[in-house]
Amino acid sequence: MRARDAVLAILVIPFVAVLWPPFYAGSQPAWEGIPFFIWYQFLWTIITAALTIAVYFVQTRGERVHEVPAERGEAPGGRPE
Amino acid sequence: MHWDEIVIFAALGLLVTVLGFVAANWHRADLDLIEEWGLAGRRFGSIVTWFLLGGDLYTAYTFVAVPALVFGSGALGLFALPYTIIVYPLVYVVMPRLWQVARNRGYVTASDYVKDRFDSRFLALLIAITGIVATMPYIALQILGIAVVIQVLGVPIEVALVVAFLVLALFTYVSGLRAPALIALVKDTMIWITVIAAIIVIPAKLGGFPAIFAKVPAAKLSLPPSLFAGYSTLALGSALALFLYPHAITGTFASKSQHVIKRNSAFLPAYSFLLGLIALFGYMAIAAGIKPLAPYGANSAVPQLIQFAFPSWFAGFALASIAIGALVPASVMSIAAANLFCRNIWTEYIRPAASPREEAQVSKIVSLVVKLGAVGFILIPNLTQYAITLQLAGGVWILQTLPAVFLALYVRWLGRWAVGAGWLVGIASGTYWLVAGNFASSLYTYPIGGHAGTKLYIGLVAFLLNICVVVVWSAVARLVGRTQEDRIGEADYEEEPSLA
Numbered sequence: 001m002r003a004r005d006a007v008l009a010i011l012v013i014p015f016v017a018v019l020w021p022p023f024y025a026g027s028q029p030a031w032e033g034i035p036f037f038i039w040y041q042f043l044w045t046i047i048t049a050a051l052t053i054a055v056y057f058v059q060t061r062g063e064r065v066h067e068v069p070a071e072r073g074e075a076p077g078g079r080p081e
Numbered sequence: 082m083h084w085d086e087i088v089i090f091a092a093l094g095l096l097v098t099v100l101g102f103v104a105a106n107w108h109r110a111d112l113d114l115i116e117e118w119g120l121a122g123r124r125f126g127s128i129v130t131w132f133l134l135g136g137d138l139y140t141a142y143t144f145v146a147v148p149a150l151v152f153g154s155g156a157l158g159l160f161a162l163p164y165t166i167i168v169y170p171l172v173y174v175v176m177p178r179l180w181q182v183a184r185n186r187g188y189v190t191a192s193d194y195v196k197d198r199f200d201s202r203f204l205a206l207l208i209a210i211t212g213i214v215a216t217m218p219y220i221a222l223q224i225l226g227i228a229v230v231i232q233v234l235g236v237p238i239e240v241a242l243v244v245a246f247l248v249l250a251l252f253t254y255v256s257g258l259r260a261p262a263l264i265a266l267v268k269d270t271m272i273w274i275t276v277i278a279a280i281i282v283i284p285a286k287l288g289g290f291p292a293i294f295a296k297v298p299a300a301k302l303s304l305p306p307s308l309f310a311g312y313s314t315l316a317l318g319s320a321l322a323l324f325l326y327p328h329a330i331t332g333t334f335a336s337k338s339q340h341v342i343k344r345n346s347a348f349l350p351a352y353s354f355l356l357g358l359i360a361l362f363g364y365m366a367i368a369a370g371i372k373p374l375a376p377y378g379a380n381s382a383v384p385q386l387i388q389f390a391f392p393s394w395f396a397g398f399a400l401a402s403i404a405i406g407a408l409v410p411a412s413v414m415s416i417a418a419a420n421l422f423c424r425n426i427w428t429e430y431i432r433p434a435a436s437p438r439e440e441a442q443v444s445k446i447v448s449l450v451v452k453l454g455a456v457g458f459i460l461i462p463n464l465t466q467y468a469i470t471l472q473l474a475g476g477v478w479i480l481q482t483l484p485a486v487f488l489a490l491y492v493r494w495l496g497r498w499a500v501g502a503g504w505l506v507g508i509a510s511g512t513y514w515l516v517a518g519n520f521a522s523s524l525y526t527y528p529i530g531g532h533a534g535t536k537l538y539i540g541l542v543a544f545l546l547n548i549c550v551v552v553v554w555s556a557v558a559r560l561v562g563r564t565q566e567d568r569i570g571e572a573d574y575e576e577e578p579s580l581a
Contacts, residue, residue: 008173008174011170011173011174012170014166014167014170015167015170015317018162018163018166018167018313018316019163019167019313019316019317020313021304021309021312021313022306022309025303025304025306025309026303027299027302027303032290032291033289033290033291033292033293033294033295034290034294035294035302035303037156037159037302037303037304038159038302038361041159041162041163041166041357042162042354042357044162044163044166045162045165045166045350045353045354045357046350046354048166048167048169048170048350049169049347049348049350049351051170052169052170052173052346052347052350053347055173056173056343056344056346056347059343060340060343
């Protein structure tokens with residue numbers, strides 16, 4: 001249980017990345033004419049989604065193994081879907 | 082008058098009206114029960130929840146006001162990005178636990194939880210009133226979103242708003258939460274089509290992104306250091322507050338499992354990306370030389386940009402996507418406010434003996450009254466500004482319910498008096514700073530960090546005071562041996578305690 005919750009610490013990363021404007025308030029390096037300040041924040045919507053998906057997979061992989069015997073009465077270690 | 086625009090707009094309006102009524106037969110169940118009418122039986126899966134929450138949280142007003150802020154004030158308006166980035170990690174951690182305890186113990190509102198958790202119907206009443214007060218002006222602003230769009234179509238605003246109100250009120254009354262959920266599928270698809278088309282067509286028309294940003298004054302493209310703290314406190318405070326709003330809690334409670342909520346925390350950021358693109362429309366409007374239109378000022382920037390960029394049939398489609406977009410949150414908000422009134426005021430204080438049928442009936446009628454008030458606010462010209470001001474204040478106030486709802490999920494030794502006192506301190510100090518700033522801004526200059534002071538989000542500072550009071554008071558109560566433990570067993574916070 002505890003080990004599976006430790007992975008939640010990953011979700012702190014986006015807070016650090018976007019709540020400290022000195023990191024990204026400049027206009028350079030621009031990308032296709034888009035100031036750094038703008039594309040950096042767009043990039044973090046994607047990274048945050050990816051991190052959340054990763055956390056979800058790590059958490060549920062452990063969970064399914066636990067759930068299988070309780071629900072279907074099969075042997076533990078059932079095929080993860 | 083733009084007739085082809087109006088025809089497309091009206092046809093789409095008719096389509097969603099029909100959908101709203103048809104929704105009553107979707108997952109057919111007894112709509113005279115509040116769990117069915119107000120939470121659609123808690124049976125929405127990942128995809129429906131994605132559309133419902135996406136349509137519910139990213140409101141029509143957001144789609145109009147965020148680019149309007151970028152158009153008028155520049156980079157500060159982009160705080161919507163960090164705000165909607167960090168909200169989902171929070172949701173991932175907190176909301177499954179709240180959903181589970183609500184599911185296991187049959188809560189319909191956050192205040193139902195507060196009442197049980199703290200054994201205090203008075204604290205539950207405070208939280209319910211805060212929720213209702215924060216929601217009402219928000220509904221009014223959805224109606225304002227419709228008004229802004231209708232204005233550029235050139236049809237009489239009053240007539241159109243009354244029609245929109247009747248449609249919204251009737252389908253919500255008949256179908257409950259099923260209606261906005263079903264309409265959200267259509268509305269969100271339309272919004273995605275509109276934004277993707279706009280992000281291709283408009284830059285092409287204006288000579289590409291480099292040309293657009295070259296036309297925007299440099300001061301509007303970057304955040305000055307004096308606004309750094311304001312920017313991040315606004316983002317953090319707004320993120321902490323978003324899922325305390327009754328409409329967000331209602332949308333979350335309607336999902337069928339913890340997994341639905343967790344998956345949505347990973348996929349809802351797609352809407353944050355979308356909102357970011359919409360925020361850029363503010364810059365495009367500057368580059369296109371659009372002039373704000375009375376009486377809605379900068380809020381008319383996006384509707385005007387749409388008319389500038391698209392052939393009129395597609396402009397009709399795009400404007401309809403915003404107007405229909407207003408119906409979804411307005412409907413969910415009115416349902417959420419009605420549930421709060423019904424569960425935590427009516428059956429708690431006025432008619433404790435109310436039958437489940439009467440409960441649902443009260444909710445339905447209150448949802449009508451709430452919307453009537455919202456339309457009144459927008460139709461009376463001088464009141465529109467109050468709606469905007471009150472919505473600003475509503476964000477500050479709703480954040481003060483965090484200890485009672487979110488913190489209480491984790492800290493078992495929080496006491497009701499401590500949480501009540503924290504709420505009072507948060508509301509009072511937040512309101513004081515709002516008044517001191519003449520309700521003009523959600524930022525206030527605090528006398529810290531050099532003699533120029535530092536601009537910070539009022540809601541977050543008030544919340545810090547609130548949480549200090551809650552923690553210190555609870556800790557002292559614990560030391561003197563007067564702890565009030567959580568009455569709800571840990572098993573009820575975890576999955577399926579009935580199986581254990």
